[in-house]
Amino acid sequence: MTRKGPDVVEALPQVEVDVPGAPPGCRRRLIETARLHWSIGDGGDPADLAQRFLAAHGITRDDLSRPGRHDPDAAVCGAALYLSAAAGAYALGVSPGAPSPAPTLPDLVVVVYHHTDRPAPPLRPALARWRLGPWRDSWTPAAHAAAVDAVRAAIARGDVYQTNLVGHAAAAYTGDPLPTLARLAALPGARYGGTLHGPGWALGCASPETLVAVERGRLVTRPIKGTRPATPAGRRDLLASAKERAEHVMIVDLERNDLAQVARTGSVRVDELFAVRRWCDLWQAESTVSAAPADGLGLADLLRALCPGGSVTGAPKRAALARIAALEPVGRGAGMGALGWVGPDRLDLGLTIRTAAADGRRLHLWAGGGITWDSDPAAEVAEAAAKAAPIRALLAA
Template identity: 55%
Template sequence: MSIFTGVVPDPPGVPALCRGRLVEVDRLEWRVGDGGDPAALAAAFAAKHTGPHEAGRCGVAVLLSAAAGAAMIGGASGAPTPAPAVPDLALVAYGHGPERPRPALGAFEVGPWKASWPAADHAKAVVAVQEAIARGQVYVANVVGHRSAPWKGDAAALAAAVAAVPGSTWGGVLAGEDWLVASGSPECFLTIEGDRAATYPVKGTAPATIEGRTELLESVKERAEHVMIVDLGRNDLAQVAVPGTVAVERLFGLNRWADLWQAESTVTARLEPGTDLAGILRAMCPPGSVTGTPKLAVLDLVGGLEPVGRGPAMGAFGFATADALRLGVTIRTVALDSGRAHLWAGGGITWRSDPETEVAEAEAKARAVTGALAA
């Protein structure tokens, strides 16, 4: 029996009516190299399995890696993933079953963690991005590091600890035969209700103190980084929006995740009639807040800088129903295979970035997750 059998499948974005009642009825797993268009595969699978609740259908869990998002737009997929057991696209269709109690959680252990690159190499990658900015190749680019650790024990308990990090409004879990992804994400990537679409980019980080809040609000670098990503979100939505309907409803508001302040904006639009899921995914993926701009140039740049791939991190994770789509960004996300836990963390690099500060920021983001697992 798989070590992941029995993990309660509660992806982010599941309607309240369905929580605790999900019963898997079908599954599709796709990896880079399998051939085919992941956006078209996702659209066809969702069309087949979303329908009225009265018919016993709940919806489809969607897990989409950074590499799958890049494939949708013809971008570079980067280095190979360090967690190849995890698919680049996982779609799981659910029906309604009887409500069931949560199983008791057991014990688990994780650690010690080993980084895929030393801090000095991370800092060098930051400098390389700044050199690309000087050449006019990119404006802002995310650089992401990876670490892994041995783990043992109750996978469900480990996943629950990740999803319960304070501020994880887009936390959730999905598992396969030999893999599990647990997200403690604070970032909503995309919501669609009827013809209204919205994206909520998170960019800008500071310690969750009074001083940190003031520093973040007054930082020229953090605000510039944030506004460039908001503009990218506006451009992405405009590809599938009724002209003139893209609007920024909230700009640079602060939310708390674990021990950090994060800046978030809200960009909305009205979708063009007839826009399908494949078109939406191609317009929006991979998430702009964890790539940078211009997307294709950034994917090409960071793919040559990061020593390992991003796996299921820096992608999208959520739930599709007949009348809605709700996806979070897979930041603060852990992937499990049979032997190791994998975690990614990074940040946006601009001309004003300080390499050592950027490395420290990535460490702070990772530390909130590793700390929850140690506790």
């Protein structure tokens, strides 16, 4: 575990903060003042560490039922928060799965920002020397299809109802990866577009999915499950698909159960069910589930209840995580985790789907989909490739 305090911050270059969920009016007038990095080998509870570190730096979120206030003239603005899927599983006491293919990326990052009177220059543009090599997948299409069949066999045995399978690909690069990763935020539908970086690593996100946010005093999650090409025929097919709707409703029920663990009794509701929205050249089905936070609900308990997200694990969640750990050949790294902003008045975390990460040598990308009894292995392989294609194309440009 590493911590950095204000004694080293003033030497850092001023850059525009590009973290998803950061207050738009503050992004060019923030300076980093403290940072926490944690990896699973460090031990301890990452959710509790995050809450205590934030409180130690003026961001107290030990009762999310109390409204907060953002003061643009106050010293502290808020903090970037990243929590890996492996850390979420670890906090649940479940195997985090295979090792990450990007081990320099921590499993928990908290970066605290204060307001400053020295506005930062805009993010630097991508440099011409950027070059990306060929992508190498962590499993072949045949191995991916075999994993789909293994999940279907587990469903037949009654071990799980649904499991999300995720593949990984990596490509060598030369040049500065951060400007290229920052371009992911411009992809259509990237509600959580942005970047986060540290020594020897960087990640870029183009996620459309809300893992958890606090909106008008309610906890909100927006699970996405169900994908088709963004054509008129694709939209009709998605709306008519009994398989996609059943898969989607199963995850909505899981999210309702997760929220119920930390909500005021009787306050969980589905505000919107199976709405079809666009991300790049794909239609996706999204629902909105919300609840009133229980009195005294702190950030740590919320993270333990919601992470990793149900739409990227499966149902039941613990059993699905055990299948994932047994079947996926490499860890999920930056994929399928949480990334966003925590402030005195603000909590907005996206799910890190459509996310790429760089270590010192390679770019990494993760993509997958939910498997049910009705899943066709070849179609699942094709769906994962379709989700990754826009990101691969942009990173190679």
